[in-house]
Amino acid sequence: MHISNFDLYRDLLKEKSGLTLTPDKAYLIESRLMPIAKKWGYTSLDNMCMALRGVPDPNLIKDIVEAMTTNETSFFRDTKPFDLFRDHILPAMMKDRASARKIRIWCAAASSGQEPYSLAMLLKEKGAALANWQIDILGTDISTDILETAKRGEYSQFEVQRGLPITMLMKYFEQKGERWIIKDDIKKMVKYQYFNLLDNMAALGRFDIVFCRNVLIYFDKETKGEILGRIAKQMAPDGMLLLGGAETVMGITETFKAVPDKRGLYMRADSPALASTSAATAVK
Amino acid sequence: MKCLVVDDSRVVRKVARRIVEDLGFACDEAEDGQKAYEACLQAMPDAILLDWNMPVMSGIDFLEKLRALPGGQTPKVVFCTTENDMAHIQRAMTAGANEYIMKPFDSDIIKSKFSQIGLIEG
Missing domain, CATH: 1.10.155 (Chemotaxis Receptor Methyltransferase Cher; domain 1)
Structure with missing residues (x-):
């Protein structure tokens, strides 16, 4: 050019x-x-x-x-939310849901699939610990074109080098010419579906973990609050919400509260789990 | 923190030097594996950005010799090469590389790889 x-x-x-x-x-x-x-x-x-x-x-x-x-994304974008997922969210969920053995995850702006696939790879890394669990990852986006890309799970050399450790590339991808394709066992962990955040969320069902990062920035304050309110209704009482690094619920909605010392992580304000963490923090 | 940039292309070394200096490293350069090996005998760097195909001694030969040296496990080695197939990647990792970059690269990729192996803060 x-x-x-x-x-x-x-x-x-x-x-x-x-x-x-x-x-x-x-x-x-x-x-x-x-x-x-x-x-x-x-x-x-x-x-x-x-x-x-x-x-x-x-x-x-x-x-x-x-x-x-749109769709500015990469594998393990911003790193920290995925560390939180692996080291805090997932262990907490595995403890609390040890009998039901079921976790539902929603990536509300799945884009070309890097975020849901990053989560799927982290789940896979847990190996036998999650062997008998049913874990659903739903990726939604407003662009049907980008969802097709996500479903193909095919990435350029540049895309697989931003954020993705080489060991994960070796384990979870296959090379086809200049392209890198995510392996079927990771691919089949994620379902994709068109969804507009302004639409009714009831049909999506209930989620334990919601990643809604860097998408609310496109809406005005009132709409942000309204969307977050409806997301809260789709979440388990002890569910966990991840927002983007530059996003906050402060001054936008009362339905979520920031989890102390866990940047970007939020829980429903009425969550029993949050009450106990606040108490713990207060005692400390 | 010191980074040794090993590449037979002066242009690539210059680009890489700018990027690693921006990340806070002091930078040394070597134009082939032999020169890099001699530099490491003098003083082990903290990081090595390593091309594969070079005259005199290739990157992979250098890496194997480096890892056999006393103290040769210390430097974090990141391959940075046009070799972009799984066989090369596997061979590099088996020989003791810590990360692998397929050229062309940019500052984001180097930054991302350096932070993954703990050379810089994420």
């Missing part, structure tokens, strides 16, 4: 979304916009650029901005 064309995409994104594209992210243009170019019948990104320099179709611009802005 010509440098001048990189500049065009960078300026377009800045103007339409406020997203800043630095040169070391140039690979994102390639991997994300080639499918858009194909969809619109352009043989290359340089060709698509010529169209953009003329009078471009507003829908083409919409497709490009959507492809570049």
Whole structure:
């Protein structure tokens, strides 16, 4: 791709979304916009650029901005939430549900699948300890295109290197040319389904763990509170909610409370488990 | 913390140096496995970013010799190579590599790999 064309995409994104594209992210243009170019019948990104320099179709611009802005994700994104899942959430759930042996997990913005598959890999690492458990992971997203990508579980060399330890790549992926495909035993642990967070959640059922990271930022304050309120209704009383690093419930809803000393982790305000942790913290 | 960047390409060494220096490492360079081995005999670095295909001594030969040295288990070794197939990855890990980067790389990838093996804070 010509440098001048990189500049065009960078300026377009800045103007339409406020997203800043630095040169070391140039690979994102390639991997994300080639499918858009194909969809619109352009043989290359340089060709698509010529169209953009003329009078471009507003829908083409919409497709490009959507492809570049949403779905920013990686395996084990931000690391900490997954450490929390492995070291705190999962042990607590395995203790509390030792008789029912059932855990339901919801990734509310599953995107191209990295988050649910990261959780599935961590579950797999538990090995025999979870052998007779029924663990469901539901991944939902508002983009049907991205859900198809998630279902394929096929990733580029760049994607499998951001956040994913090499030992996990060796264990849980198969190589096909330049692509890396998540193995079937991990793939079949996750179900994907289209879902808009503004829709009625009742049909999704009840969850023990909800990952809802970096998606509420797209909504205004009132809608955020309303969505969180409805998520709370879908959660077990001792269920655990993970929000993105820059997100909070403070000043947005009273239905969730932050778990002390566990950044990003929330429980229902009426949770008996939270009452006992607060008491423990107070005593300390 | 000291990082040794081993690559026969001056351009790659320069790019890698900038990235690891940004991560807070003091950086040394070596242009092949033999030079890297000699550097390690002088003083063991904390981290080694290691190319595979180089003249004189390859990255994998260097790694095997390094791990056999007294104190040679100490440095965290991250391969950084265009070799991107499972067979190479497996061979590198068996020889004692700690992580593996498939070129092309960027600062995010190096940062992510360095933090996974505890060289830097996540």
